[in-house]
Amino acid sequence: MHDKYGREITYLRLSVTELCNLRCRYCMPEDGVCKKRHDEMLTREEMIMAVRAAAALGIRKLRITGGEPLVKAGIVDLCREAAAVEGIQEVCLTTNATLLPKLAAPLREAGVNRLNISLDTLDAEKYRYITRLGELEEAMKGLEAALSCGYEKIKINTVLIGGFNDDEIPALAELTRRYPVDVRFIELMPMYDSGDFGPEAFIPYTAVTERLPELSPVPADGGVAKLYRLPGAQGNVGLISPVSAHFCTECNRIRLTADGKLKPCLHSSDEISLKGLDFDGMLETMRSAILAKPHWHGELSYRERSRANRNMNQIGG
Numbered sequence: 001m002h003d004k005y006g007r008e009i010t011y012l013r014l015s016v017t018e019l020c021n022l023r024c025r026y027c028m029p030e031d032g033v034c035k036k037r038h039d040e041m042l043t044r045e046e047m048i049m050a051v052r053a054a055a056a057l058g059i060r061k062l063r064i065t066g067g068e069p070l071v072k073a074g075i076v077d078l079c080r081e082a083a084a085v086e087g088i089q090e091v092c093l094t095t096n097a098t099l100l101p102k103l104a105a106p107l108r109e110a111g112v113n114r115l116n117i118s119l120d121t122l123d124a125e126k127y128r129y130i131t132r133l134g135e136l137e138e139a140m141k142g143l144e145a146a147l148s149c150g151y152e153k154i155k156i157n158t159v160l161i162g163g164f165n166d167d168e169i170p171a172l173a174e175l176t177r178r179y180p181v182d183v184r185f186i187e188l189m190p191m192y193d194s195g196d197f198g199p200e201a202f203i204p205y206t207a208v209t210e211r212l213p214e215l216s217p218v219p220a221d222g223g224v225a226k227l228y229r230l231p232g233a234q235g236n237v238g239l240i241s242p243v244s245a246h247f248c249t250e251c252n253r254i255r256l257t258a259d260g261k262l263k264p265c266l267h268s269s270d271e272i273s274l275k276g277l278d279f280d281g282m283l284e285t286m287r288s289a290i291l292a293k294p295h296w297h298g299e300l301s302y303r304e305r306s307r308a309n310r311n312m313n314q315i316g317g
């Protein structure tokens with residue numbers, strides 16, 4: 001269906017858990033999340049019912065995210081059930097990759113078409129710093145496992161952080177020559193409690209084109225990234241600019257959090273609860289949420305932080 005600004009909403013991002021095995025500094029606090037009561041969270045049945053309601057309203061693409069979706073018990077079966085919902089044409093999953101050595105093959109078999117893998121640095125020490133708990137080697141093993149499982153597309157997501165990984169722009173982009181993957185640089189978003197990054201950390205996507213003059217533009221693929229390619233590369237370099245050049249006029253998505261809140265806009269505090277509703281209730285609530293989608297998320301900058309009032313692990317990115 002279309003929202004009141006004429007945008008066709010075809011994409012649902014479903015967060016299946018707030019929990020994570022890492023603690024990325026821009027995403028969640030060091031001491032993790034205050035674990036909510038089980039009965040506050042959507043059950044697996046409710047999640048699938050919500051996907052069915054979304055599909056009935058014209059959603060065709062589903063992204064499973066979190067928290068870290070791969071720490072959720074039963075994630076493979078959840079993906080299988082979601083992929084089988086009539087009308088859902090594509091199931092994508094966003095992950096930090098550390099659990100992919102075990103799960104890449106079963107997830108592909110369950111019907112996940114595409115993977116986005118988050119990777120902010122190729123330096124083991126810096127990886128430990130930014131994730132607080134992670135080992136680069138595990139993420140790289142996860143990437144290798146995914147590459148061997150026949151996914152239709154694998155994209156690497158890198159949060160661009162001035163003073164942290166801007167010196168690695170060439171090395172990270174080089175992954176598009178080494179592997180058949182896209183590497184997408186995403187501007188750091190100033191979330192509710194996303195660490196103590198100073199203004200210098202919030203650098204615009206143009207830092208990438210400045211560092212890599214050999215990039216040539218390629219046509220967009222319908223997503224929000226501006227696409228480029230290095231000579232001889234197997235995949236694209238994508239630039240995503242939620243802060244310096246928002247793409248709200250093209251926004252085709254709604255989000256559902258693990259505690260059952262529909263978010264018509266990532267950076268708004270507006271939330272509509274689906275928890276406890278039956279299918280018809282979910283359908284009508286989702287319809288209202290789509291109609292309530294604002295035309296843009298308002299100014300975002302180091303000073304003007306997101307109005308979402310949640311950290312990214314509680315939304316799903």
Ligand code: SAM
Pocket residue numbers: 020026027065066067068069094095096116117118157159186187188189190191194312313316317
């Ligand atoms: N745990 C999974 C992962 O890391 O891929 C999925 C959930 S994570 C919240 C989804 C995406 O949001 C990741 O690519 C992460 O880098 C990104 N993200 C989290 N906080 C962010 C922030 N403040 N600015 C930009 N991207 C952010």
Ligand code: SF4
Pocket residue numbers: 020021022023024027028066067068096118312313
């Ligand atoms: Fe976990 Fe992903 Fe957030 Fe990192 S970005 S803390 S891996 S949810």
